[in-house]
Amino acid sequence: xxxxxxxxxxxxxxxxxxxxxxxxxxxxxxxxxxxxxxxxxxxxxxxxxxxxxxxxxxxxxxxxxxxxxxxxxxxxxxxxxxxxxxxxxxxxxxxxxxxxxxxxxxxxxxxxxxxxxxxxxxxxxxxxxxxxxxxxxxxxxxxxxxxxxxxxxxxxxxxxxxxxxxxxxxxxxxxxxxxxxxxxxxxxxxxxxxxxxxxxxxxxxxxxxxxxxxxxxxxxxxxxxxxxxxxxxxxxxxxxxxxxxxx
Amino acid sequence: xxxxxxxxxxxxxxxxxxxxxxxxxxxxxxxxxxxxxxxxxxxxxxxxxxxxxxxxxxxxxxxxxxxxxxxxxxxxxxxxxxxxxxxxxxxxxxxxxxxxxxxxxxxxxxxxxxxxxxxxxx
Numbered sequence: 001x002x003x004x005x006x007x008x009x010x011x012x013x014x015x016x017x018x019x020x021x022x023x024x025x026x027x028x029x030x031x032x033x034x035x036x037x038x039x040x041x042x043x044x045x046x047x048x049x050x051x052x053x054x055x056x057x058x059x060x061x062x063x064x065x066x067x068x069x070x071x072x073x074x075x076x077x078x079x080x081x082x083x084x085x086x087x088x089x090x091x092x093x094x095x096x097x098x099x100x101x102x103x104x105x106x107x108x109x110x111x112x113x114x115x116x117x118x119x120x121x122x123x124x125x126x127x128x129x130x131x132x133x134x135x136x137x138x139x140x141x142x143x144x145x146x147x148x149x150x151x152x153x154x155x156x157x158x159x160x161x162x163x164x165x166x167x168x169x170x171x172x173x174x175x176x177x178x179x180x181x182x183x184x185x186x187x188x189x190x191x192x193x194x195x196x197x198x199x200x201x202x203x204x205x206x207x208x209x210x211x212x213x214x215x216x217x218x219x220x221x222x223x224x225x226x227x228x229x230x231x232x233x234x235x236x237x238x239x240x241x242x243x244x245x246x247x
Numbered sequence: 248x249x250x251x252x253x254x255x256x257x258x259x260x261x262x263x264x265x266x267x268x269x270x271x272x273x274x275x276x277x278x279x280x281x282x283x284x285x286x287x288x289x290x291x292x293x294x295x296x297x298x299x300x301x302x303x304x305x306x307x308x309x310x311x312x313x314x315x316x317x318x319x320x321x322x323x324x325x326x327x328x329x330x331x332x333x334x335x336x337x338x339x340x341x342x343x344x345x346x347x348x349x350x351x352x353x354x355x356x357x358x359x360x361x362x363x364x365x366x367x368x369x
Contacts, residue, residue, distance in 0.1 A: 173299040178352050203351075210361055220253040220356065241357055242347035244365065246322035247303075 020072045025163025026143040028109040028115075029084045031060075035115055037165075042079045044222060045072035049088070058088040065119055066103030081161040084108050085117055110164045111140070121160035125152045128166070137185040139169040154188060154231065175236040177203050187232050191224035194232075205240045253356035262332045267295040270331035273359065279367040283312045287357065290329045290338070298350040302358045307366075309337035318367055341366060 027038040030053045038048065045060040054060075060078065062070040063085040072078055072093050073191060083105025108115045116131045123131070125140050134140075141149035141159060142158075144164040152166075154156055174183045177198040184197060193210045198205055211224040214237040224238075250271065251259060258274040272290040279285060287308040294300050306329040313319060319339070327340035343362055345353055 113297050124345050210364065212357065212360055214253075218252045219255045220360050223360070239352065239357055241361065242345065242349065244358075245344035245346050245359055247342045247344040 019244050024145050026165040027080050027084070027163065028108070028110045028165050029080060029086055030115055030117070031086045032088060033139075035108075035110065035113060038080060038084075041081055042077055044074070045076045045078050046074040048078060048086070049074075054088055057091050059091050059094045061087050061089055061094075063087055063106045064101050064103045065106060066101050068099040068101040068103070070101050070105075071098055080087055084164060107160045107164065109160065109164050109166070112168055123158040123160070125154050125156065125158065128152075128158060134168070137171055139171045139187070141167050141169055143167045173232045173234050173236075175232055175234070175238060177238045177240055178205065184232055188229050189232055190226065191230065192226035194224070194230065194238065195226075198238075198240065202241070204243070209240045210243050210245060212241075214238070249354055250356045250359065253354075253360070256258075264292075265334065268297065269293045271355070272329075272331075276363060277367070278307065278363065282366075283314050284308060287311065289358070289362070290331070291355070292331070294323075295354050298354065299366055301348050301353075302346045302355045303344050304340050304342040305362045306338035306340055309339060311339040321367070323366070328334070 024040065027041055029048060031040055031048070034052070036052045039049065049058060049060055059074070060072040062072065062078070064070060064083070069091070073122065085106035085108050087161050104119050106117050106119060107121055108117050109123070109131065111128070111132050111134070113152060114132065116130065128140060140152040142147055142152060142163050149167055165183060165239070171185055171187060172183055173187060174181050174226050176182070177194065180198070180201070180203045182198045182201045182203060189197070192207065195207050195209060199207070213221045213224060215221050220239070248261070250273070251257065254273070260272040262270040264270060270290070270292050272288055272352065274288045275286055276289050277285060278287050291302050291304070291307040293302055311319065311323070311325065319325065322342050324342060327338050329336045329338040333365070338365045341362060343365060345358065
């Protein structure tokens with residue numbers, strides 16, 4: 001249960017600090033096509049059913065890509081990293097020996113309370129955007145049990161097992177081109193797109209100018225070609241200068 | 248010095264001139280696999296009018312050649328000399344002028360970057 005930390009939390013040997021527990025990803029399940037947030041990755045089947053408002057006459061079944069779904073006893077521990085799509089069946093139907101299930105469990109990725117089911121546990125920001133039909137100018141963040149949600153970079157692998165719940169953030173990245181602030185609504189931009197955006201936002205340059213990016217150590221990177229993609233970060237610095245002429 | 252900040256780790260020789268300018272020589276710069284040698288020093292003078300005057304021309308190692316044997320091309324002139332306070336050295340002159348110099352943006356370091364970008368792509 002969430003609670004507000006107090007000063008008495010400090011210095012209590014053996015007690016896990018509240019802030020540590022908040023670094024965990026958020027979890028959610030899909031039960032009978034309804035979405036339910038869950039407090040942690042591993043919990044007893046009965047706890048899941050209770051939180052979903054299911055009576056004692058029902059038992060939990062994890063939905064696999066198979067007819068032989070996995071039935072959980074009330075005290076069985078369900079690890080949501082192994083699958084988070086469930087249904088219930090009447091307790092009387094759960095009697096008898098269960099056939100082992102070798103097929104993968106269905107996985108529900110959740111973004112802003114919408115969900116999509118897949119069997120693929122490894123995604124990227126791009127495949128998740130496609131799965132949810134999201135525009136490019138929103139940033140994907142893994143929803144954590146803390147205010148510090150984790151941004152997902154473009155090429156990064158997104159593992160279901162690391163947490164299936166995500167939020168969206170409207171991107172607005174401001175960089176400096178010749179000391180003038182230039183804002184972008186997406187993270188990836190080509191050299192020409194950076195110059196065009198800078199011109200549109202009042203920087204006195206031309207599209208034919210040569211664009212350079214400052215490296216984090218203050219050094220100057222190589223010239224950025226017009227069709228070269230750059231991953232923009234807030235406060236990135238660029239210089240854009242007129243090309244020279246032979247003389 | 249701004250050039251040192253923009254090119255961290257670069258070995259620079261700097262001689263101050265009597266007018267408030269400087270003679271600068273940067274060492275071991277990669278100029279492209281298409282050249283023999285592919286690394287060179289690059290020397291230039293920053294005059295006292297800087298930043299209102301262009302930093303130009305730039306000098307590279309003497310006897311610079313293309314690996315494929317073709318001519319060096321426009322703006323790369325062999326048989327020149329790098330003249331500075333301490334000596335006169337044979338050099339290859341690269342003559343790239345900033346006709347649209349903007350003193351608020353163009354710096355000696357950016358000019359060096361532009362010249363290197365150009366020579367590497369030529």
